[in-house]
Amino acid sequence: MDPPRRRDVNKSPTYRSWMKLYISDITASLQSLSPAFASESTFFLNGNSHHPVRWIYIIGTITCIDEQHDKKIIFTIDDGSGQSINAVARRDRITTKNMPPLHSTVKAKGELELYHDAWRLNLKSLDLDIPFEAQVKFWNEANENHAHLLLEKTDARKRPKHA
Template structure:
């Protein structure tokens, strides 16, 4: 399969927006098609380029290292994802508590054959109303991404 063309990737709405996804969709469906895109943290879901993702879930573990803080997020989809934050960027007031609900946003990266989220922002204590709204949007994104393969769309002719 040919890698996607740069201009097609740049035009995609999924490439230019925060994609709200379930962790099980990320772990099961995202693949890198080209090393040049993988170096930019761009992966593909059914031909749709994904650069930034947003997930919501409960913090199930926190591991504080010398340079990074790792915490595991469980969204109830059957999979967990590790979020990685640089210690110097995390203030103590921004630290999640165990079992608290968070909204994490960032770039995906593969580390030892497992997906992890390189954290760009973190919202603490997400309300139930905000969670339901997030899940509705994640369902819409899932439907969009699984509806058609972006590479097999018919070409428009003038």
């Protein structure tokens, strides 16, 4: 499969918006990374060149906190989808006041980066104490995104190829 053209990627609505996703959707897309876009932290959902993504938004539980680095703190976030992701925050952005405790539910936004053959999230923001209603709303929207993108992938298989 040829890599997608830059103009097609730029036009995609998934490329220019914060996508609410399951972590399992992200890790499944590892195989669909196009080398042409790897340096831009762009991956393609479901291997579909019509769905480039660079900014993601997840809600999950912090299952591990690694503070053993001088310039960063690494949070492992699990959203219950069967996968987890490491989220990296610069140490100067995390204070004792906004440090999430272990097992807290957080909303994380950031860009993806491929690091040692695994995705990690470079945090732009990390919100604590997400109310249950906001979590339910997020999961409903993530379910809609997931279903919509899966449906488009199925529809794309049914379309006849042009000669």
